[in-house]
Amino acid sequence: MRLEGFPAALRVKKRREFLRIQGAGGKHHLRHFLVFVVPPASRPPEDRLMPPRLGVTVTRKVGCAVVRNRIKRFVREAFRRKRGSFTPGYDMVWVAKQSAAAVGYADVMLAMNALSKRPPLGAAC
Numbered sequence: 001m002r003l004e005g006f007p008a009a010l011r012v013k014k015r016r017e018f019l020r021i022q023g024a025g026g027k028h029h030l031r032h033f034l035v036f037v038v039p040p041a042s043r044p045p046e047d048r049l050m051p052p053r054l055g056v057t058v059t060r061k062v063g064c065a066v067v068r069n070r071i072k073r074f075v076r077e078a079f080r081r082k083r084g085s086f087t088p089g090y091d092m093v094w095v096a097k098q099s100a101a102a103v104g105y106a107d108v109m110l111a112m113n114a115l116s117k118r119p120p121l122g123a124a125c
Helices: 015-024 065-085 098-102 105-117
Strands: 026-029 033-038 053-057 091-096
Touching: 015 033, 015 053, 015 091, 053 065, 065 091, 065 098, 065 105
Parallel strands: 053 091
Antiparallel strands: 026 033, 033 091
16 A cells, blocks of 8 residues: 555445444534544454545535535545544545535645544444
8 A cells, every 4th residue: 555545445435334423423523524433443453543434525505516526636636645643444424515525735735734633423422
């Protein structure tokens, strides 16, 4: 795996996984996103030390296909650059709010930085 790549192993791809993360995950409310995060304890024991994984959801309410794809690209790129700052084993799903239609890459990067600095869910504050 290339250090700067974003291989399939780091992506949440299946509907079942999205539903598990959104159902059991803790929520972080950001300005343009709602982020569901599931700690490593909910993953199988062999996957708990794996790098964090990312899933992105953008509904049609947010905008046309061009806008939705741009938001997903921004979130994936920000995660790719900041994934080393997240705790191994965590799964997260970023759900775009309607205000994300006007978001730029810098805004997404700021949101990713803010999330990476928050204490992991389930940890003592």
